Amino acid sequence: xxxxxxxxxxxxxxxxxxxxxxxxxxxxxxxxxxxxxxxxxxxxxxxxxxxxxxxxxxxxxxxxxxxxxxxxxxxxxxxxxxxxxxxxxxxxxxxxxxxxxxxxxxxxxxxxxxxxxxxxxxxxxxxxxxxxxxxxxxxxxxxxxxxxxxxxxxxxxxxxxxxxxxxxxxxxxxxxxxxxxxxxxxxxxxxxxxxxxxxxxxxxxxxxxxxxxxxxxxxxxxxxxxxxxxxxxxxxxxxxxxxxxxxxxxxxxxxxxxxxxxxxxxxxxxxxxxxxxxxxxxxxxxxxxxxxxxxxxxxxxxxxxxxxxxxxxxxxxxxxxxxxxxxxxxxxxxxxxxxxxxxxxxxxxxxxxxxxxxxxxxxxxxxxxxxxxxxxxxxxxxxxxxxxxxxxxxxxxxxxxxxxxxxxxxxxxxxxxxxxxxxxxxxxxxxxxx
Amino acid sequence: xxxxxxxxxxxxxxxxxxxxxxxxxxxxxxxxxxxxxxxxxxxxxxxxxxxxxxxxxxxxxxxxxxxxxxxxxxxxxxxxxxxxxxxxxxxxxxxxxxxxxxxxxxxxxxxxxxxxxxxxxxxxxxxxxxxxxxxxxxxxxxxxxxxxxxxxxxxxxxxxxxxx
Numbered sequence: 001x002x003x004x005x006x007x008x009x010x011x012x013x014x015x016x017x018x019x020x021x022x023x024x025x026x027x028x029x030x031x032x033x034x035x036x037x038x039x040x041x042x043x044x045x046x047x048x049x050x051x052x053x054x055x056x057x058x059x060x061x062x063x064x065x066x067x068x069x070x071x072x073x074x075x076x077x078x079x080x081x082x083x084x085x086x087x088x089x090x091x092x093x094x095x096x097x098x099x100x101x102x103x104x105x106x107x108x109x110x111x112x113x114x115x116x117x118x119x120x121x122x123x124x125x126x127x128x129x130x131x132x133x134x135x136x137x138x139x140x141x142x143x144x145x146x147x148x149x150x151x152x153x154x155x156x157x158x159x160x161x162x163x164x165x166x167x168x169x170x171x172x173x174x175x176x177x178x179x180x181x182x183x184x185x186x187x188x189x190x191x192x193x194x195x196x197x198x199x200x201x202x203x204x205x206x207x208x209x210x211x212x213x214x215x216x217x218x219x220x221x222x223x224x225x226x227x228x229x230x231x232x233x234x235x236x237x238x239x240x241x242x243x244x245x246x247x248x249x250x251x252x253x254x255x256x257x258x259x260x261x262x263x264x265x266x267x268x269x270x271x272x273x274x275x276x277x278x279x280x281x282x283x284x285x286x287x288x289x290x291x292x293x294x295x296x297x298x299x300x301x302x303x304x305x306x307x308x309x310x311x312x313x314x315x316x317x318x319x320x321x322x323x324x325x326x327x328x329x330x331x332x333x334x335x336x337x338x339x340x341x342x343x344x345x346x347x348x349x350x351x352x353x354x355x356x357x358x359x360x361x362x363x364x365x366x367x368x369x370x371x372x373x374x375x376x377x378x379x380x381x382x383x384x385x386x387x388x389x390x391x392x393x394x395x396x397x398x399x400x401x402x403x404x405x406x407x408x409x410x411x412x413x414x415x416x417x418x419x420x421x422x423x424x425x426x427x428x429x430x431x432x433x434x
Numbered sequence: 435x436x437x438x439x440x441x442x443x444x445x446x447x448x449x450x451x452x453x454x455x456x457x458x459x460x461x462x463x464x465x466x467x468x469x470x471x472x473x474x475x476x477x478x479x480x481x482x483x484x485x486x487x488x489x490x491x492x493x494x495x496x497x498x499x500x501x502x503x504x505x506x507x508x509x510x511x512x513x514x515x516x517x518x519x520x521x522x523x524x525x526x527x528x529x530x531x532x533x534x535x536x537x538x539x540x541x542x543x544x545x546x547x548x549x550x551x552x553x554x555x556x557x558x559x560x561x562x563x564x565x566x567x568x569x570x571x572x573x574x575x576x577x578x579x580x581x582x583x584x585x586x587x588x589x590x591x592x593x594x595x596x597x598x
Contacts, residue, residue, distance in 0.1 A: 086467055089467065090466070090467045093465050093466075093467075129460070129461070129464040129498070130464045130465055130467060132464070133461035133462055133464070133465040134465050164494040164495075165457070165461070165494075166490070166491070166494055167457070167491055168457070168461065200490055201490065342523070344563075345559075345563055348559070348562070349559055349563070355563070356563060356564060356565045357563055357565070357567075358564070358565045358566050359564060359566050359567045359568055359571065360566040360568075361566075
């Protein structure tokens with residue numbers, strides 16, 4: 001009797017979903033509350049009851065997205081065998097592709113939970129590439145605007161990293177994020193994002209993202225910030241040629257006190273980098289090689305070493321107009337003038353130096369940057385930068401206004417202002433020294 | 435798997451589009467849970483990345499190719515050899531890698547087009563980076579014999595080539 005009754009209720013629920021999904025916003029809201037009330041009905045560990053999965057065939061994921069989501073979430077909450085994981089992953093990926101964004105946004109937590117299960121299945125099957133395209137679609141459907149960071153962003157970036165689809169991951173990193181719900185999402189997004197940028201050799205962007213992790217508000221130290229700090233040191237050396245151990249004022253005190261304790265080998269590397277001597281740097285790398293390898297950072301460390309050669313050659317251009325290849329080799333600790341020639345040629349190819357090589361005389365002549373800032377391209381670039389900065393400035397003003405009306409902020413400021421009421425100040429000095 | 439957009443790009447010699455077409459298709463096919471690796475045109479995919487000078491993506495793609503395919507498909511390994519030489523900046527090695535393999539008809543067109551592009555790129559680099567260069571080196575970088583290199587050098591009237 002009970003079994004029949006519950007099956008009937010589930011069938012009635014299915015009928016409601018079919019009826020209300022295509023209706024008005026009010027119909028959808030009504031359907032949503034019905035679904036919320038019926039959650040217990042769906043999530044039952046009683047194996048005698050028909051599983052929610054069996055009802056999925058009666059629903060169309062593109063029309064009845066909200067209802068389908070509830071049933072899908074319930075059916076995937078049961079433990080899944082490794083053999084079944086492929087099918088489950090496929091059914092979720094098809095749902096993500098077909099579902100209507102406005103319907104699933106009514107139940108974001110359920111959608112996130114289903115997508116995370118999809119990610120777990122895909123990782124279980126050791127095929128992260130299967131999850132990349134669906135997860136990107138999921139992120140875009142969940143986002144209300146491209147400025148919002150969703151909990152699915154870090155999951156997507158993780159899949160990109162594991163599947164080595166770095167370029168696809170970059171597409172999401174190009175959005176400017178202004179809204180964050182959960183700090184943990186933000187930490188992971190910036191950390192994984194930093195790793196993707198390092199992989200694509202976009203060190204400036206990597207540096208910004210990792211900087212965000214290190215300086216983000218935190219009440220206790222977390223592992224993500226620790227690992228991010230290590231990579232941040234390396235990326236700063238590659239990109240800026242230096243690393244400052246002092247934190248910006250807005251960094252949390254927890255980070256300021258603790259991060260350095262976990263990164264001593266990296267700080268040693270930064271110190272040896274600042275000597276400008278390759279031999280010092282390489283011996284430091286040798287000394288801490290196992291630690292770098294254990295942290296999976298050895299590849300980036302090697303890039304730090306190559307960057308020093310470049311930086312040392314670049315420094316020569318500030319002193320000399322012409323220099324022999326042999327002198328360059330000696331100064332930068334390269335083995336031969338031919339090696340120096342190859343280094344200089346590569347830097348010319350990459351636009352890191354302006355020079356011409358005279359092979360006959362074995363000389364290099366350093367030139368000025370030929371950029372005259374007069375081309376149309378340059379003007380467009382400057383113009384778009386100005387537009388971007390104006391938009392950012394407007395955003396900041398809006399945020400500032402918003403915060404000044406925030407009750408929490410006003411309460412805190414009000415408490416502090418109280419100590420400095422007008423009457424507390426003397427308007428005339430106490431003593432007059434004649 | 436529907437490779438029609440890829441074959442269209444190849445036949446219309448629109449090689450620059452190949453990387454995006456391949457990436458999108460690969461992700462789509464993977465999302466459907468299809469085991470695509472055995473039938474995937476890895477050589478063309480790699481050559482596409484190499485053509486647009488995106489050696490980073492070529493490297494990552496090479497890392498994801500199953501070992502069995504790397505060993506059983508010599509053309510895939512040969513395509514990667516070009517990429518590897520580009521990555522390590524073995525300028526002369528790139529030419530060797532291009533010429534030492536017997537490419538399939540499909541791959542042959544894109545390799546030939548890349549070879550032309552690369553030689554031109556190297557020539558432009560040599561012209562801007564060197565005020566004088568030995569003929570041997572020029573020949574090595576341009577993948578030509580010394581006579582051809584000399585003739586090419588004479589054509590670029592801004593610079594003089596010097597015999598060693």
